[in-house]
Every structure is written in structure tokens, then in C-alpha cells.
Amino acid sequence: MATTPPRAERRTDALSRDRIVAAAVELLDAGGEAALTFRALATRLATGSGAIYWHVANKDELLAATTDHVIAGVVDLRPAAGAPAPDPRAAIRAIGLGLFDAIDAHPWVGTQLTREPWQRAMVQVIEGIGRQVWALGVPERAQFDVAMAIGSYILGVAGQNAANARRVTSPAGRTAYLEMVAARWAELDPAEYPFVRQVAAVMPAHDDREQFLAGLDIFLAGVAARH
Amino acid sequence: MATTPPRAERRTDALSRDRIVAAAVELLDAGGEAALTFRALATRLATGSGAIYWHVANKDELLAATTDHVIAGVVDLRPAAGAPAPDPRAAIRAIGLGLFDAIDAHPWVGTQLTREPWQRAMVQVIEGIGRQVWALGVPERAQFDVAMAIGSYILGVAGQNAANARRVTSPAGRTAYLEMVAARWAELDPAEYPFVRQVAAVMPAHDDREQFLAGLDIFLAGVAARH
């Protein structure tokens, strides 16, 4: 006698970890960290809030999963097979810019990246950079330090830029905000803040992306000088 | 014999912003971000939760104030009057190590630093570093970029290290945790994670502080090479 097969068919709109993560990313993009609640998520997925816990352990895991989802779409660990990158420095700049732009588009990622240690997203960043550090000819015992340093720099800028991106959305709003900050800097005590006061004049005009790249280039120059 | 006060639980001091911030730092140090609630704070200060709002606008402002309080104790903006630092590189290392140690001791600071853009704490870091960048002889138009880059690196390491420090408290626990992470790395797909797999062997033995300094030195070498 034939055994009755288990009910393999599912509702086309069945809940899944992937659908939950995708919906969570949409909520985070639309309204920031505060907009991601299990109730809002359940409403958007037309289910009960408890159902989400069948696919995801808790909110921390959900946030880690959304972060990994965004980063995985940026750091491509499967480059053109065999052929090594022609220019490791250009490859590192590309990874950095990809992460910068991704975190600018999804500011909540900037904070999430430093919540869980050795998170999957962080490992992907280190892998992507580490290969290029390898290609740069850095001696083996220094490779870990160099890759971590570049990764930390990128995540540091990302976190700071995310704070800015959360605060202002339009380019006009950005200019107005930076001018307000610069005006505040210009009023600081000259004895205590000589450098910041001087920098206040050029700060509103600076381009975050250019500044990020400038710092990355300094770093790469240091790697070239020391190894 | 003196009579005891009628209400023993009543606090003797008046509430103040400073006392609130100090108590908040204690709660954060003892139990992390989750331990800081207005109810817990009110209990510790022997007052009602609403009283805190007379001195502090909301929780975001309170968190910014606690972060500023810790950072202000680390970055000294009033060095020996007149005499410039004999070695700007050593001064930058000292600032970096001071921040590294402070954030290791108060891990919650690591995340808070990237929540508010151009926060007072961030401005203090930029000022402390910027003066030394000045002393290094970096041309004026590059000074802002260089100071921001070093600051971003320091805050990036801080955030990552804070995540680690939150996770493990004892040195033994740290070793066990790193070995667990390294074992997970060693099991990654060799085609997708060749670098991380190779690095897994040396990762558990690395010293976070040394690695931080190594990265900072690469950065300083880059500044020397380019300016």
C-alpha cells in the first residue's frame, strides 16, 4: 500500500525566513530602526506576531539577518573565476564605495554592523578586503592586521555617515544641517577648540564620499610604505 | 542621641543633571544598554521617573550626555600650556589608546558614538586629533580629511571592540569565544572564504589592542608618505 505523501504543497504566500527578512528591510528603509516592530511586521505579512518566531529566534537575530542580507548584496565573493583582480587598490576602493553607498541607502545597517561581534556581514567584508591585501603582497603575519584595519575604517565611516543620513534626507536639508553644525563650531571656545573652529569654514562644503575615499587612499599609501 | 530622619529612604541631595548622568553611567556599566531605564534610574536616585524629565529632555539626550561624559574624561583638550607635543604621532597613539581603553571599559559608548551625528564627543575626538595633524605639518586643505579619517578609524575599532567586550567579560571567556569563532571560520567554504579560513589559525591569539595600534601606525605611515 502506498504511503500517503506528506502535504508538500504550501500556500503561495506562506511565511518564510526570506520573506520576513525582506519585509523587515522594507520597514527599516521606510521608517528607520523604530519602524521595525513585530506587530508592524505581522501586519505587513498579514499574519500574527507570534508566527514570526517560528522562523526567527528573536529581534536581535532578525536585525542581524537584515544586515547580512544588505551586505551580501554588496560584497561579491565570487569574482571572475581564476583571473586575479588587475589592481588590488582599485578593488579595495570598489568594495569600500559599495559599502559606503549601501549604508547611505540603508542607514540602519551602519549601527547594526557594530552590534554583533564577528557577524556574518563583518566576515564577508574581511574576506573581500583580505583577498586584495593578499594580492597587494602584504606578508602573511601582517595580513590580518591590515585587513581588520581597513575593515574597521570602512565600518567607522559607515557608522558616522549613517548617523548623518538618518538625520537628513534631502541634499538641501544636508547643506542646511551642516551649516548649522559649522556655525555651532565657529562659536566654540578658541582656546579649547582651535582646530575644529578652523575646520568649520570648509566643513559644510565637504563631500562625505570624497572624504571617505581620501582616507582610504591614505591607508593604502601606508600599507604600500610599510610592506 | 540624635533622632533618625523621619523618612530614611528619602535622598538628601537635590536631583541634578550631573547626578542623573553619573547614575546612568553606573547603570550602563553594570548591566549594558538594556539596564538603563527611567524606572531603574528613578529607583537608584530615590525619585519618580517623571522627575528625570525636568533635567533631561529624553532618553536620546541622556545617552548622548553619558557618552560625552565618558569621552570628556579621556580626551584632554587642555595639555601642558604653550609647549607643543614633542611627538605628534605619539600623541595620536595616546589619544587612540585612551579611547580604546575607555570604550573597552564602557562598551555601550562604542554604539552610542555613532548614533548622533557631530556629537560633542565626536567633536572632541576630532579636535584632539586635529591639533596633532596640524603639528605633523599636513597641508591645510588636507587636515580635515586626515583628522576625520583617523577619527573614523578609531571609532570603527571602538564599535567593533565594544561588540566583543559586551559579549565576553573574562579573559578566559574571551579565548573560548574567539576559538569558537575561529572554528566556525575554519569550516567555511574554501572557495568562498579562502582568506578568512587562513586567518582563522592566528585569530584567537591576536591582541585587540596591538591590532588597533598596528592599524593606527599604518595610517600614520600613510600620512607621512603622502604629505
Place this chain on the structure above:
DNA sequence: ACCTGAACACCGTTCAAGT
């Protein structure tokens, strides 16, 4: 002015009960 603490409008998470 400064403080009190109950009340309000939320949370994340659990779990008996359903399919």
C-alpha cells in the same frame, strides 16, 4: 521651581489553542 507616581500608548516575547 521642582518632584511624584499613576496613566497612556506602546514594546518583545510567550503560549494555549487552532489548522
Place this chain on the structure above:
DNA sequence: ACCTGAACACCGTTCAAGT
């Protein structure tokens, strides 16, 4: 197995009422 949604134990914040 997967889902529902009420219930629980919390939150941050407000505000009429007190000193």
C-alpha cells in the same frame, strides 16, 4: 508543521497634582 492572537511583563513619556 505552521499559524493565530490574546496575555504578560515590560518600556518611554506625559501630566495633574503635590511641595
